[in-house]
Amino acid sequence: MSSLGPLRPSPLVEQATNHLREQITEGHWPVGMRIPGETTLARTLGVGRSTVREAVRTLATLGLLRSRQGAGVFVIADRVTEGWPTRLRRAAITDVYEVRMLIEVQAARLAARRRTDEDLSALDAALTARRAAGAGGDAEFVDADIALHRAVVVAAHNPVLTDLFGEFAPALRQGLIDLVELFGLRREDPDHGDATHDALVRAVVAGDAESAGRAAQTELEATLARLRAA
Amino acid sequence: MSSLGPLRPSPLVEQATNHLREQITEGHWPVGMRIPGETTLARTLGVGRSTVREAVRTLATLGLLRSRQGAGVFVIADRVTEGWPTRLRRAAITDVYEVRMLIEVQAARLAARRRTDEDLSALDAALTARRAAGAGGDAEFVDADIALHRAVVVAAHNPVLTDLFGEFAPALRQGLIDLVELFGLRREDPDHGDATHDALVRAVVAGDAESAGRAAQTELEATLARLRAA
DNA sequence: AGAAAGCAAGTCCTCAGACAACCTGACAGG
């Protein structure tokens, strides 16, 4: 089992993939350009056409290339973006929260216009759960709070928006738990912000987009102000 | 014979990929199992062997499969954490654009309150460039358009927001180019929407958050309506 | 001359067959 040295040079497809990826990342093939055809690439790379095809498919799966039948293969990106978890962890919590706010304010407006009956019961359940979690631990309470906000976003019925909120949720959770622990907000506010959340849910239920947006805005701005003060 | 039948609902490789992915995600092929051979799969799926190979390569790139020469293809994971480029490519363009809109409307409001002198000159340059690109190609024009919108987002001075817009930009670019080419929007509107963009920039320059938000909203809603009509 | 219809070249998509490289398990001999 000596895996020492390049016993196997490495699969040809991998070599071809790396070669093509280099052309893109090094800037020789700018975004938008049509790359040479399969037969040309096969000849210049010294491999077969199917090998080129599998290499192209790999880069297409990674989001660098896009092939259109009859037209050719085009460069649609020149780098694979790093993940959001790391970016959000590096960013300032106030910036994260500000973006969360502007997302959710508009989400609330959409939710008021599109919520279904299932959404209504889900919102009701989440509101009740949040109220109940007021007696629990900090983490538990924050989770219930986020679950309620997620229910609002889900009611907007936009998969991209739901995914986006899911991306922010972990960073929000940590930041909010820190905030709650640091300021002991729940002791100084025995209501736990229940009134504002209730107003938000009622506006969504009523289908009043304007009120829903305002309710979300005031609620989130209050928390954002507390974050800035920290 | 069948002239009007489902000539090609979607590329065969894509169908094969989805079929294989289902077997994995539905649990029929547990992690660690060796899946049937290429020739067998080709026969059961009713496609050629190269088609199966490209499907397998796609799932291997996504981290679900791993093929070892001489041994077979093995399942190494049953779910994939998709990056945003992939998710946005798969999502409906209208959903993507709707999220883009709700981001940018609020970004315009923030920009009106926070723009610096550098932002103002950048906005001015971007607007001029967009105007000039009206005479160029479709891709060139879309790029100039996106650059202007990016300048507005940058003026909001929130790194997370800027990154988020950058995440959406590639998907937007593709969708907008398709839209422009499909409908020939630029011929039917010789102004290229210059007036609305000018209004947006002037509101940001003037520091009028309300007007900036409204300008962005009307401009983006018009395009969104065109997308929905497609 | 300008616009519309049609043609032809180029390109990706798919298939079929073939051979090479490689892994695995069975089997015979020590």
Next chain:
DNA sequence: CCTGTCAGGTTGTCTGAGGACTTGCTTTCT
């Protein structure tokens, strides 16, 4: 038990062919 050999099956790669689609040019008509 250990080892070397072998046969069968599998993936890796190449080639040739034809179909489907896009694009630009050409032809034809107004």
